[in-house]
Amino acid sequence: MPDASLIPALADALDVSLDRLYGREKYTLEDLMTAIPAYLQALPNEERISGILNVSLIADIQSSFRISKKQLKGEFASILNTKETGFTIASLREELPFWAIFREPEEGWGAVLKPEERYREVFSVLADQKVMNTLFSLFHLPNGFSFDESYAGEQFGLDDAEETLNKLQKLRTVSFRDVFIDGKATRIWFYHQQIGLIALFALLNEQIYHQNSFAWNQNDRTSPLLRQICEDEK
Numbered sequence: 001m002p003d004a005s006l007i008p009a010l011a012d013a014l015d016v017s018l019d020r021l022y023g024r025e026k027y028t029l030e031d032l033m034t035a036i037p038a039y040l041q042a043l044p045n046e047e048r049i050s051g052i053l054n055v056s057l058i059a060d061i062q063s064s065f066r067i068s069k070k071q072l073k074g075e076f077a078s079i080l081n082t083k084e085t086g087f088t089i090a091s092l093r094e095e096l097p098f099w100a101i102f103r104e105p106e107e108g109w110g111a112v113l114k115p116e117e118r119y120r121e122v123f124s125v126l127a128d129q130k131v132m133n134t135l136f137s138l139f140h141l142p143n144g145f146s147f148d149e150s151y152a153g154e155q156f157g158l159d160d161a162e163e164t165l166n167k168l169q170k171l172r173t174v175s176f177r178d179v180f181i182d183g184k185a186t187r188i189w190f191y192h193q194q195i196g197l198i199a200l201f202a203l204l205n206e207q208i209y210h211q212n213s214f215a216w217n218q219n220d221r222t223s224p225l226l227r228q229i230c231e232d233e234k
Contacts, residue, residue: 143193
C-alpha cells in the first residue's frame, strides 16, 4: 500500500494514467478531450502531425483489429475501413502519409455528391496538359510565391503563359495583381496552395498506385455506399 504521494510517480514510472493504474476502464469524451490535446502539445512541433495520424489510426482500427508498433511505423501501405456510417482511407507510406474521414449523410452519398456543372469545369481545366504540368511545378513552390509571365514561360515551359495561368485561376490556385514599375504596368502572379486540390491528388495517388498493394481492408457495411432511388420513392 504505497503512500498517496508516491502514486503519481508510480504511474509515471509505469507510463500509465492514474485511472489505468487503479484498473478504471471507463473513458469519457471529456477525458479524451483533455488527454489527446495534452499528448499532442507535449510532442515536438515537427512530430504533431504524425501524432495526430497515430491517434486517428488507433481510434479507427485498434477497436476491432490489434495493430503493432511496427505496423504503426508504416508496414501497411494502405488502409480502407468502410462502415455503415461512412469510411476512412489512409496511407502510411513515409513519402505521403495521410488520414481522411468521410461521414455518410443520412440520405446517402448521392444526396450530397450531385452532378454539378462545377465538377465538369474543374476536370475540364485539369484535362489541359499545360495546366497539369504547371500545377505540378507550382506544387514545388512555397505558398504565396510570386512570379511574372516571363518566369512562368521559362520555368514552366509555357509559350502561352497568360492563357494557362488564366485557366489555373478557375481552380483558385493563382491570382494576379497589376503593379507599376518605372511607370510600366507589370502583372505579378501569386501561387495559392489549395489544400482540397492537393488532397484530391493525394487520394488519386493512393487509388492508382497503392490501394491494392500491402493494404488492410475492412468492410462492416450491410447497405450500399451509393443508393439508387426508385421512382415510387421520390
